[in-house]
Amino acid sequence: GIAGGDLRLDKVCVQIGAKTSSGNLVLTAPSGVSNPLPFVVASGNIYFVSTTGSDSGAGTFAAPWRSMLKARNTMAPGDITYVRSGAGQMADDGSGWSTSLLLDANAGTATAPKAFVVYPGESATIGSITSGMGIRSKGNGNSFWVFAGFSMLGSSVALNTYDDAGWRIVGNDMTCPNGNAQAGCLDLGGSGKSTGHVIYGNSIHDVGTNNVPTTVTALYHGIYLSETNSAIDFGYNTVARVFGGRCIQQHVNTGPGSFGISIHDNFIHDCQLDGIVMTTINPSKGAVTIRNNVIYNAGKGPANAENSGAWNGINLQGWANGGVPAESGIADVSQNTLYGNGTY
Numbered sequence: 001g002i003a004g005g006d007l008r009l010d011k012v013c014v015q016i017g018a019k020t021s022s023g024n025l026v027l028t029a030p031s032g033v034s035n036p037l038p039f040v041v042a043s044g045n046i047y048f049v050s051t052t053g054s055d056s057g058a059g060t061f062a063a064p065w066r067s068m069l070k071a072r073n074t075m076a077p078g079d080i081t082y083v084r085s086g087a088g089q090m091a092d093d094g095s096g097w098s099t100s101l102l103l104d105a106n107a108g109t110a111t112a113p114k115a116f117v118v119y120p121g122e123s124a125t126i127g128s129i130t131s132g133m134g135i136r137s138k139g140n141g142n143s144f145w146v147f148a149g150f151s152m153l154g155s156s157v158a159l160n161t162y163d164d165a166g167w168r169i170v171g172n173d174m175t176c177p178n179g180n181a182q183a184g185c186l187d188l189g190g191s192g193k194s195t196g197h198v199i200y201g202n203s204i205h206d207v208g209t210n211n212v213p214t215t216v217t218a219l220y221h222g223i224y225l226s227e228t229n230s231a232i233d234f235g236y237n238t239v240a241r242v243f244g245g246r247c248i249q250q251h252v253n254t255g256p257g258s259f260g261i262s263i264h265d266n267f268i269h270d271c272q273l274d275g276i277v278m279t280t281i282n283p284s285k286g287a288v289t290i291r292n293n294v295i296y297n298a299g300k301g302p303a304n305a306e307n308s309g310a311w312n313g314i315n316l317q318g319w320a321n322g323g324v325p326a327e328s329g330i331a332d333v334s335q336n337t338l339y340g341n342g343t344y
Helices: 068-074
Strands: 023-025 037-039 046-049 080-083 099-103 114-118 133-137 145-148 151-153 159-162 168-170 173-176 183-189 198-200 203-207 220-226 229-235 238-242 248-251 259-264 267-271 276-278 288-291 294-298 314-316 332-334 337-339
Touching: 046 068, 068 080, 068 099, 068 114, 133 151, 173 183, 183 203, 183 229, 203 220, 220 229, 220 238, 276 288
Parallel strands: 046 080, 080 114, 099 133, 114 145, 133 159, 145 168, 151 173, 159 183, 168 198, 173 203, 183 220, 198 229, 203 238, 220 248, 229 259, 238 267, 248 276, 259 288, 267 294, 276 314, 288 332, 294 337
Antiparallel strands: 023 037
């Protein structure tokens, strides 16, 4: 439902038993039965991080670790760490990359990802709105991670993947109110190898909003799909109150267009420029779809720092970069609801 101007997503917590096997997960409620979703029971350790823990402990529920950094440096593919209330990672991790949680040659696998999950019913924060990034990939092999349930903060970027594959970013709250950079609060990019990410049920909001809107660059966005992305599934999210650029921006500066992009079932509103803009795509290599989104108050202005941009709900431009072989195909834009866009 919609309450207070934002999308409300209800959550259900399920604790599986020791004899649970892989299969379909189905939710039965008074309103009906949900679509089945595949659920896989995989091997791996379950760890815990708590403010009462110690990094010399075993990382169990009874003897949790104290820091997410201990968990980051210990987990093997298939392991999950549950983070208890207050036990996030808000300070710089000392890596020298101005980041609270840097991933450095640290990956799961396609069948056994590594996961950080906030313990059900509790809260934990990664990052700060005053300095550095929240979560950042170093770009040297950090694929197949899961982050779920966190409050993610950044001075300009709350979460940044870099040439990674197979991240699942689920049910997080992201905000960068002080941001003003060539970036996105959620920034999926690199040199053109980013692929296979699933971004579901997040709230990305109040991006650059602590600044005077006329001083924020048009190159700053709520979500930035930068360089060649493929197989990106972005659904059931809220993107709201973005100063500077677009609520969602897809753009390749150098190289072939992105493909296999699905932007669906999102609630997008109050964007200084476009709600969704795509400049460089190649649907002939993989379907590009924008479906079932609700978009309003996009293109509301005022002018940004460069006095540039456009003011649409959805804006597909069809560029191709120099030196790239001919690109083609048809983007599917259907079943969206748009209202009050382009008022500036």
